Amino acid sequence: MVSIEVRGAYVDFPIFDAKTRSLKKQVLGKVGGKIGTEAKVPIIEALRDITLSLREGDRVGLVGHNGAGKSTLLRLLSGIYEPTRGSAHVVGRIAPVFDLGVGLDPEVSGHENILIRGLFLGMGRKQMEKKVDDIAEFTELGDYLHLPLRTYSAGMRVRLALGVVTTIDPEILILDEGLGAIDSAFLAKARERLVDLAQRSGLLVFALHADELLMELCTTALWMDEGRIRKHGPLSEVLAAYKGRL
Numbered sequence: 368m369v370s371i372e373v374r375g376a377y378v379d380f381p382i383f384d385a386k387t388r389s390l391k392k393q394v395l396g397k398v399g400g401k402i403g404t405e406a407k408v409p410i411i412e413a414l415r416d417i418t419l420s421l422r423e424g425d426r427v428g429l430v431g432h433n434g435a436g437k438s439t440l441l442r443l444l445s446g447i448y449e450p451t452r453g454s455a456h457v458v459g460r461i462a463p464v465f466d467l468g469v470g471l472d473p474e475v476s477g478h479e480n481i482l483i484r485g486l487f488l489g490m491g492r493k494q495m496e497k498k499v500d501d502i503a504e505f506t507e508l509g510d511y512l513h514l515p516l517r518t519y520s521a522g523m524r525v526r527l528a529l530g531v532v533t534t535i536d537p538e539i540l541i542l543d544e545g546l547g548a549i550d551s552a553f554l555a556k557a558r559e560r561l562v563d564l565a566q567r568s569g570l571l572v573f574a575l576h577a578d579e580l581l582m583e584l585c586t587t588a589l590w591m592d593e594g595r596i597r598k599h600g601p602l603s604e605v606l607a608a609y610k611g612r613l
């Protein structure tokens with residue numbers, strides 16, 4: 368049974384090369400986490416007092432302003448960041464998908480990248496070999512799949528990465544935005560696969576700025592505001608409250 372249990376978690380980033388004095392004079396804007404200036408070294412308080420309990424079947428969309436802490440929370444859940452204080456326990460195999468096109472190898476072909484990316488996301492080699500043709504067809508990259516990835520445009524790389532991601536069977540899927548580079552016709556085509564993926568993921572946590580996709584993929588939402596959870600509940604309620612605030 369997969370689960371995520373976070374208790375009173377904080378994530379701080381000390382900034383060793385920033386000048387505290389100039390920061391004190393600055394009027395704080397609406398973007399980003401809180402910058403603490405009491406200590407000798409300025410500290411960005413990216414996550415503050417996060418308590419969260421997720422179970423199998425939960426599909427959570429993260430919303431919030433730029434710098435609210437969405438990506439930091441996803442990295443905490445993926446085990447990439449340890450909490451500075453508090454705890455974060457995850458039971459289940461995580462497939463973390465941050466920036467879709469990152470982590471691909473520019474020197475090998477699209478075909479080989481499909482295999483490598485699948486293995487990285489926890490699939491077996493045999494399983495991936497069976498899926499390669501289907502992924503190749505979905506990407507519509509044709510002969511480009513035989514060329515090194517460095518010859519691809521940003522959108523072509525995301526097509527390939529998205530093709531792989533939507534074929535895996537994750538226990539826990541952590542997905543950060545990264546669909547911006549693909550054209551709208553391809554996104555419409557990818558939609559069905561993303562919905563399928565969301566439905567077969569044991570637990571899904573997804574950060575995305577596009578409401579429409581959130582509505583299709585998630586059941587609940589979590590509104591992050593200056594590093595804290597402002598509201599967690601049914602998707603439509605949280606989105607309405609977040610929009611009202613904007």
Ligand SMILES: Nc1ncnc2c1ncn2[C@@H]1O[C@H](COP(=O)(O)OP(=O)(O)OP(=O)(O)O)[C@@H](O)[C@H]1O
Nearest residue numbers: 380399400411413432433434435436437438439440
């Ligand atoms: N590696 C880092 N070093 C220092 N500060 C960081 C680092 N990563 C994030 N931050 C800070 O933590 C805060 C939260 O950032 P985060 O990337 O989690 O926000 P976000 O909600 O994902 O934003 P966006 O919607 O713009 O992607 C911001 O104030 C940011 O400046």
